[in-house]
Amino acid sequence: MTKHFYYTLAFLFFSTIVCGQTSVLSVEKIMKDPKWMGTFPSNVHWDEHSEYMYFNYNPEGNPADSLYRIAVGKKAIEKVNWKAQKEQLPANGTYNATKTLKVFTQKNILKIYNLRQRTVADIIELPGTISTPIFLEDENKIAFQYENNAYIFNRSSGKLTKITRIVQGDAPKQKSEDISEKDKWLEDENLKLLKVVNQRVENKKSSDSYRDMIKDKEPFTFYTGKKSISNIQVSPNGSYVSFNLITRTGGDRTIVPDYIDASGYTVDLNTRSKVGDDKTQVELAIYHIEKDTVYFVKADQLPGIKDLPDYVKDYPDKEWEPTERDVFFSRLYFSNDGSKAVVNIRSKDNKDRWIARVDMETGALNTLDRQRDEAWISGPGIGWSMGGGTLGWLPDNRHIYYQSEATGYSHLYIHDVISGTQKALTKGSYEVFDPFVSKDGSHWYLTTSEVDPGERHFYKMPLFGGKMEKLTSLTGNNEVALSPDEKHLAILYSYSNKPWELYYKRNKATEHAVALTSGQSEEFKQYDWRDPQYIRFTATDGAQVPARLYTPSPEAKNGAAVIFVHGAGYLQNVHKWWSSYFREYMFHNLLTDLGYTVLDIDYRASAGYGRDWRTGIYRHMGGKDLSDQVDGAKYLIGTQGIDADKIGIYGGSYGGFITLMAMFNESDTFAAGAALRSVTDWAHYNHGYTSNILNEPKYDPEAYRKSSPIYFAEGLKGHLLIAHGMVDVNVHFQDVVRLSQRLIELGKDNWEMAVYPAEDHGFVEPSSWTDEYKRILKLFNSVLLKD
Template identity: 25%
Template sequence: MKKIFLSVSLLAAVALFSQEITLDKIYSGYYRGKSISGIASLKGGDSYVVIEPAGIAKYSYKTSQKEVNIVDGKFESYIFSSDESKILLLKESEPIYRHSYLGIFDVKDLRTGKMISLNNGNAVQEPTFSPDGNKVAFIADNNLYYQDLNSGKIIQITTDGKKNSILNGLADWVYEEEFGHAKLYEWTQNSDAIVFVKSDETEVPEMYIPIYGKQLYPSEMRFKYPKAGEKNSIVSAQLFRLDSGKTVALDLSDFKNYYIPNVIKTSKPDEIILITSARTQNASDVLKVNTKTGKIQKLFTETDEKWVDTDNVTMEFLPDNSFIWGSERDGNRHLYLYDENGKLKKQITKGNWEVTDYYGYNPKTYEVFVQTTEKGSINKVVSKININSGKSTLLSNAEGNNSANFSGNFNYFIETSSSASKPYTFVLKDNNGKAVKELQNNDELLKKLQADNLVTKEFFTIPNEVGDQMNAWILKPKDFDRNKKYPVFMYQYSGPGSQSVSNSWDAGNGLWFNHLVQKGYLVVCVDGRGTGFKGTKYKKSTYMNLGKYEIEDQIAAAKWLGKQSYVDASRIGIFGWSYGGYMASLALTKGADVFKTGIAVAPVTNWRYYDTVYTERFLRTPQENPKGYDENSPTEYAKLLKGKFLLIHGTADDNVHFQNSMEFAEALIQNKKQFEFMAYPDKNHGIFGGQTRPQLYQKMTDFLLENL
């Protein structure tokens, strides 16, 4: 026989273009989709802008045609002033934590063409135009400033800002991570005052992480990280008036004041809203600040016997200063209308479904525009609802995951849609939901995937032990045969209020799961108790017992799957990242008789090691609820490990610290348990950079092929 030798490059090309979904294709960009970046409506409602490679372009809603480039050049993001006469341009950025970053910004006057560097070209955080468009506030080195755009003069508001000590108008690590934003200041509507939160984190315990790099001695990353039950930043609300140049502390002593997660302006010129909370997070005061006098009025207190979602606030002030508020008080997240003094006028939305996003209110038609789960908990649709009659009109597709960006006058919106079987499309629609023009699709991507034998999710439900029907999806091989026995690989996240079973395009692990299906696995995902969009009873059932019911439901799902004729019950594995890694760790210990294999990436293994705001919201403090912390820690069950277990963590994870995996590894070692462990040097919670992700997913794939 004649031997044929193929070059390495030819072999790679053959692998890349074989008719299957491969890791090489996934990470080469071969399946990269198309999108529209930076969509925003201009105020008049006739035009919208997007970020393009050559600049920021203006398009007509009516014709969907490009009108002009507002700014030429390459920019990461932009913000318009209220009157749209100026634009704040982010030229380059450097990430800090999940939401925060340092940025170099310019301000362009769109009438004169004049360009001004913000802060003399030095990096800043969280810049914001004053409502009159003449000033920009920003934070530098933990101090709050504003720059007068007419004179160029920079005014320093605070002087005591210091790293790991005092922050002015800026969230500390735990506020940013768990309340979902880094900015903690706001201008008044008349631009004459700023209310900001000062955080004193001096007494917060410090976390330090070694950074190895390519240096002789490792350096250290040090930051304040309050672990459950430990001291948080001491926060205070401050009022700065531009006319006097003075800052005064606002007296919150009569109100809940442990946390101040939100600062919001009203429709009136001299008012700011503060939303405050006790440490328990089961009650939030909504406070109105008069910025002329400093007087504070409590509008109402939002309460819940378990917790209030202080990280997911919906509050918009209407022209008459009445406001719309989002609440879970009737068992589902809905909208409520209040007058300006905090008196409830009516519940706007009702039903056994949830409002998942709020887009705005049209005072001419008395309609609110929202995203909801009206068409089932795995779908998200866009609707308009008349606040007087309660009439709801569906504007988007009835299935899939649909979101909207509305024009300023609500005459048009750009719908972004996907489903489990169709990647993102961008369609321009009118305010009755009629399609005007498709702006972008991903048909080319879908054709590539279909040519490579893509399989799509089938949705169904699985019962748990208390009778709940848990949402689930399954991926089956193209040549699926019910008479064969298949190994099952389960994926989940399972954290409070999360959702992994959704009728949406999976641009994350979806292609890897398809790769595994082509290797002969069934891939299944189940949303058990504690997950979201099925009402508060289901979501909050895990209160004070994180991990207990979630792992019971994953074990119940695995047992149910094992009873199906086409499943090999002796070959069930599980995978998760972060909270999902915590669950995978419990599955291989508490569920050792059910799961043969598990992969835990960046897992929490002891809730005592995680942050205050998140952990205490669901468990209270360790001092109040020690059993809730210890009885569902994987380290307590290390002796039960039976199956093949792969533990993975980045050494520079600022969120779920490497310490979690170190403790679990030690517990497994002391119980003479064999397992595999992979540490990613200097990588954070996302474990990415360079060739890291391809290596990680190849490692997990090889582990599964060998052990499941």
């Protein structure tokens, strides 16, 4: 670069003194190892008898968290010793119908736990890994997966039966009976001339025919070829086995060089392919045990399977022929008695989601629900390409449940598979998360954002719908672990300026939650962390945009502002709980101390606000998600007295992408920007994320041209900092290398780049975090506060 930023001696001397304003915070302090903040509980779960709440914790400041527990009705925290940890039952087991027995695996041993007697018994030990054990409808029988086959163990007789013969690889090749015309003539002539040889041939044919007639039939063997197998499961009635076959033939893998490998050599990391290169296929097969045969579930009769997307109208010169689209099948979901089954099916272009009943005798599908979205299917509980999301059976073996965005928000539905009738159990301008049926099958437990998009609360609701009873009351986020007896709630709770702590209450709406942990360090508690103002501002198109506003004291205010752009795109950061962006939150407190006004926006595409908000960026990333930042700047100018020439913007990953688009396409709005680990060309990102939003480059190239910053680099006017980890296997370092070459060719000299040789996409070293954020602060101080 031919021109560099110039900074005053004051900025270089002490970063937390700006124009006379000071802060007890510093970049070095907030970016050091997070242990300085204290210890906070995680991975909360219960013992089998609802007597103890277990969680990971680290009050002793050890290198890693340890397991702790608190007894119900007590407040004393005790560390779980190694012997007690060893005796803990794994969470991966399954229960019988009455929840009195639990079957699970440990170290290649199938075990069963008797909850009434509190005893563990070994069932069977095998040389390899036993997985996914379940009780069948006849609870004397336990089915499990071992070495890619299904087995049934009979507890009464002690007999172990292998019920499938699935072999990875190709079937043995049969000897070809075809011979050339010349060789056939030679053989016929030889047999005519030599009677003894002819007689022996005839005798062998007779003998082979007899043996074929009297020998036992060989059991059916299914060969997978080059496909991998997953989700092997036996129906509860023991009549069928279902499994998925996955074909992975991804395109060319991209290389990320590691320049500081311990070997002293540059080592190439073989990473993902690029969008449009994914050729993964997922099939669903059924093994009929009595008929001893395998058949596949076909999608060719699904309604709309050949529908073309709406965007084809933008390419009138291209010929589009409707063809059967590729789909992904989820695992099969059997009813509790095994008599029925449903499957979740996703089109590979992710514009359709079908839930269908499967005829177990034929594999034929009967569609129960189709959700079509011309953008892409997603939302809480909707699942992903190879997952079912929220899907299962009610205890009556007649109704299934699932979530759908049919109304614009993800809600809980039930569906009568006999009559075909559907019923929405929840409705309104809010979303539902993680619903599950109570132990006695009489009602639901679920988390929703009904109170506010920025809050999460736990509810109880009748099984077939009705009034929801709110069981939590603390403002913020309440992540509930319900005890097995459903009498107690262990709550991981946090608020905007208060990190996660463990609370307890009985399962009654009128009860108050009691704090059990207090993990903040004395050093962390010395600072009065701000509770950001929870606001909405009006966008140009009339939308109400959620944001968090940090305002300095009148005497500190410097007329400058910084807008933060969260990453991931589909993520929520404007809420009333402790942010996963805790470093950025602390940085915003530092900026505010120094006189900056900070705005943190849940722009279009953010999670938490329903389908229309989520898909607001379809086919144009850097469209409404960028205009929301510009409208946020206008809000700051119009209501907070911010100088229009003193606005900066920064963010990482998707936030880095938006920062680049802002600096290139809205250069009159933003004077400075820091783009961290940013995508610069969406055609170079991965398939799963990008193809949903922009389709595929070969089909919809205009969407990529509109959405990729590298095409707009000539618009740069303000001062730009680019920062990127060199071993980033998510957003590759290649992205910013290509962009830097473009900036050089354009003759731009008001930018700089910081590279981090030891960092992947998510930085881990405090030294890297510190260096990066010192540079960001230096950028804003030098550009936004200059006279």
